[in-house]
Amino acid sequence: MAPSRGRAEGCSVLHVDMDAFFASVExxxxxELAGTPVIVGGAGNRGVVTSATYEARAYGVHAAMPTAxxxxxxPTATVLPGDMxxxxxxxRSVMALFRSITPLVEPLSLDxxxxxxxxxxxxxxxxxxxGEYLRARVFDEQGITCSVGVAGTKFVAKLASTRAKPDxxxxxxxxxxxxxxxxxxxxALWGVGAKTEEVLLRLGLCTVGDLAHVPARTLQRAVGPAAGGHLHELAWGRDPRRVVPDEPERSTGHEETFGTDVDDPAVIHRELLRLAERTAGRLRxxxxLARTVSIKVRFADFTTITRSRTLGVPTDVGQELYETARGLFDALxxxxxxxxxxxxxxxxxxDAGSAPRQLELGAREHGRRDAELAADRAARRFGAGAVRPATLLHRDGDRRVRDHPRG
Structure with a gap:
């Protein structure tokens, strides 16, 4: 049936998301595996799931879960190694299709x-x-399905595509x-990780509607000035961000390969802190300022996954990078x-000079940034590592092989 007149009135933003992308391509x-549970990832005791069909997800299988x-x-799932x-x-073919429709395409990931x-x-x-045209073209040309959210803003469009899954x-x-x-x-709100959600639930704010009807100042006292204002706006559907096509990729970071495989979350947390502090130093x-924080996790079988989160306000503060990175890791x-x-x-x-970051810093964030700037000055005078977080002063041995800067 053709869409009725006015079906998408006021909507110009699509979020298109491939369904179980890696598994669907497999x-x-x-x-012959159509309609059966399929897992993409490493096999054996150390393997990790990178993708799974919805038939496998019905059993509770999800990405980042150990394959065993x-x-x-x-038990009836077929495990395939994957082909990046x-x-x-x-x-590339799917994104080329999107660009044949509009030049305003902002990829978030491969899928x-x-x-x-x-x-x-x-x-x-x-x-x-x-949206319907794209779904049909993707299926006809690639043999896989996708889900589409249609809305007036990016935030609502992304939530809508999630609700529409699969296909x-x-x-x-x-x-x-x-x-x-x-x-x-x-x-469901962007920027609400495990810690923030715990704070909101303690306040009795279980739904977006609960949060929307709390004064913005109350939210800001609970979760901070920037985050509180950001969440209040999102709860009323206000998201001014535009689709940014082919934004030049500027990024910086560090990664580390351990000498022996690590399975202790405390060790990983310390390493994420160290890497976040070094990354923040490069930013300053x-x-x-960084608008998005991402983590990379490579498992013993060399399976690799990444996760990212866009911040409400850009930052160059190591503790803020770390808290976001740790939240992404813990959510796995x-x-x-x-x-x-x-x-x-x-x-x-x-550019730090053109961003509104400093205007929105609260007392706590100012204190963190001032401390990190002091550490920068000490590092320039006495060498790298002259000032470090106390957590990094004592470690359970040195398991590192190499620390790789990524400019």
Missing amino acids: VRRHP RALRLC ALYAEVS EAFLDVSGAGRRLGDAAEI GMLVVRPAEVIDFLHPLPVG AGGW GLDRARIRLVGVRAERLV
């Missing part, structure tokens, strides 16, 4: 992107028609945003998986 390559545990949950070159090739289709309406119809599309018009957002759990030295729920390498990266860098 099923395309092995059609996944097979206990779903193939996935990258399929991704998802934002599109601003406001200029494509005369040729292809409204945003809902374009669906959801349109949320501006007049419908509040009814769509407010029943959702507070954890270059006059940059690795269950003592053996880890070979970890990395912290600051991405989507902006």
Whole structure:
């Protein structure tokens, strides 16, 4: 049935997300596995899941889970090693399709992107028609499915695509945003990690609607000035960010390979802190602020995963980078998986002089930044490592092989 007139009125942003991307590409390559549980990842006791079909997910299998545990949950699953070159090739083809519709394409990863289709309406119809057209083209040309969220803002479009999964599309018009957002759990909001969610739940704020009806100043006292204001805006569907096509990638970071595989979260946390502090130092030295923090985790079988989170306000403070990186790592729920390498990266860098960061610093953040600037001065005078967080002064032996800066 053709979309009704006005179905996507006021909507110009699409979030397109491939469904179980790696696993779907493998099923395309092995059609005899269609409709069966398939796991992509490392085999054996040290293997880790990187992707799984929805048939496997129905048993509780998810990314970053040890493969051995996944097979206990779903013994009939087929485990395939994966082929990143193939996935990258399929991704390039999908992104080229998106760019044939609109030049305003902002890839987030191999398998998802934002599109601003406001200029494509005369040729292809409204945003809902374009979303359906893209879904059909992706399936016809690549043999995989995708889910599409259609909305007036990036934030709502991304939530809508998640709700539409798998193989669906959801349109949320501006007049419908509040009814769509407010029943959702507070954890659905961008910027709400495990620690922030715990604070909000303690305050009795279980849904986005609960949070929306709390005064912004109350939120700011609970979670900080910048985060509180950011969450209050999102809870009312306000997100001014535009789709940024092919933004030049500026990033910096550090990663570390351990001498022996590590399965102790405390050791990983210390390493993330050290890497975050070093990355923040490079940001300050270059006059940059980071809008996004990402981590890399490589397991004993060399399977590698990355996770990222965009900050409400750009930063060059090591503690803020660390808290975000640690939240990303803890959210993986690795269950003592053996880890070979970890990395912290600051991405989507902006010039510190032109960003509003300093205006939004609270007393606590000012104190952190002042302390880190003092550490920078000490490092220049006495050498790197002259001042370090106390957590890094005592370690359980030196398990590191090498620390790799990534400019």
